[in-house]
Amino acid sequence: MPSNQTPLGALPARFRKERLLIVGCGDIGLRLARLARPNVRLIALTSNPNRTFELKSQGITAITGDLDHARTLSRLSGLCTRLVHLAPPPGQGAEDWRTRNLIHTLLKRSPPVHCVYASTSGVYGDCSGDWVSETRALNPITERAKRRVHAEALMRFFVNLLIGSPTSPRLTTLRVPGIYALNREQGTPEGRLKRGTPVLDAKSDVYTNHIQADDLARACWLALWRGPNNRAINTSDDSHMKMAEYMDWAADRFGVARPPRISLEAALEVMNPMQLSFMQESRRLVNIRLKNELKLKLLYPTIKEGLSVPKDS
Numbered sequence: 001m002p003s004n005q006t007p008l009g010a011l012p013a014r015f016r017k018e019r020l021l022i023v024g025c026g027d028i029g030l031r032l033a034r035l036a037r038p039n040v041r042l043i044a045l046t047s048n049p050n051r052t053f054e055l056k057s058q059g060i061t062a063i064t065g066d067l068d069h070a071r072t073l074s075r076l077s078g079l080c081t082r083l084v085h086l087a088p089p090p091g092q093g094a095e096d097w098r099t100r101n102l103i104h105t106l107l108k109r110s111p112p113v114h115c116v117y118a119s120t121s122g123v124y125g126d127c128s129g130d131w132v133s134e135t136r137a138l139n140p141i142t143e144r145a146k147r148r149v150h151a152e153a154l155m156r157f158f159v160n161l162l163i164g165s166p167t168s169p170r171l172t173t174l175r176v177p178g179i180y181a182l183n184r185e186q187g188t189p190e191g192r193l194k195r196g197t198p199v200l201d202a203k204s205d206v207y208t209n210h211i212q213a214d215d216l217a218r219a220c221w222l223a224l225w226r227g228p229n230n231r232a233i234n235t236s237d238d239s240h241m242k243m244a245e246y247m248d249w250a251a252d253r254f255g256v257a258r259p260p261r262i263s264l265e266a267a268l269e270v271m272n273p274m275q276l277s278f279m280q281e282s283r284r285l286v287n288i289r290l291k292n293e294l295k296l297k298l299l300y301p302t303i304k305e306g307l308s309v310p311k312d313s
Contacts (some may be wrong), residue, residue, distance in 0.1 A: 016134050017041050020224070023067070023102060023110070024087030025055065027184050028118070032084060033058055038257040043080060067098035068107065078109035082096035082224050084116045085155070089147035093138035096151035103277075105156045111162060114170045116223045117155045118216075119148045121177040121209055122236065127283035129207050132233040134175070134289060142277045156230060172227025174219060177209035177285060178278075180306060186308060188246060190254045197259060197275070199244040204264035208243050208284035209236045212300040222294040233294065243279070246303065248304040253277075253307055262287040 018040040022029040033042050042060040044054070047067070055062040065072040065078070069089055089096035099117075106112065114197070124132050125139035140146045152173055161169040181187040200206065211219075219235045227233070241249075244261065251258040262270075267279055273274035290296050300306035 012214055014183060014232050017030055018082055019043060019080045020082045023085045028213060028217055029086050031057060032220050034219045035217055067101055070101040073101060073105040076105050080112050082114050083112040084220050086118045089151055094146040096147045099151040099220045103154055111167055111169050112226055116220055117173045119152050119173050119175050121175045121285055123149050124283055126281040129282040130152045131286055132283045133286040134234055162165055170229040172223040173232040174223060175232055176235045177211060179213055179216055180210055181213035189250045193251050193256045193259060198261045198262045199247050200279055201261040201263055205242045205244050207284050208281060209285045210239050210303045211235055211237050213305040215298050215300055219294060219296050222296055227295050228293055234285040234287050235290055236287045237298055237302055
């Protein structure tokens, strides 16, 4: 049986297999599962019992539980040797009680040896187009980003609480920008372009950052084995385009009209808070740690490669 000292149990080495728990097994979780399937036993937490068959068909053992209700998570205690936390925070407030509930459960018995938490690059806030490394002070503007800062702090608390114990886990935090893929639901700007959603004029335009979904899944997998402890890593490709430039290129790529330009003042009048949040923050992510520490070789170095491949690839 697994124990605090031997999380894989006392079986001979040839029978031991790491147990990877994916919390938040949506599109990225399923891509990660396809990478991990030959090497580990896969487990996923789902709040939807109807997904059990879908997950099983992907070689994943489904555990039903709801991060909003700690009492439903008891089966996760001592269950995994490695964890990838992809679940989003709640939809309101400045705190992430979902991550808090998860941590309380993991602390009960045999915590995982390595945790990967997928955060957001929004934790940096607006950087006025500056180059941003992981050492930059966090300055979240939106409540959504503040919830991610809180989740990052909770995950650090979790690993720091166990420092010095035989089961002290490691933590790697991935700070993720906009995720895209041709084979991902709403994974391209085509729908937005067809709706004629405007972009900012040259005076107000902002830099955007991106990562292709398969590259993000590969980063999660590598972080489980190579990620330094208590380390944040910007998980972004090499694209450094302003939003209007990107949207113009995408419009040409999908054969639709280029979007109209408006001022920031006009955008404040006609756009919802979610749209505005992406238009009021400008930064260029430095991805040196991603390449040097995780040793990730991007399949899609820029968004142009990622959106130029055939849809059925």
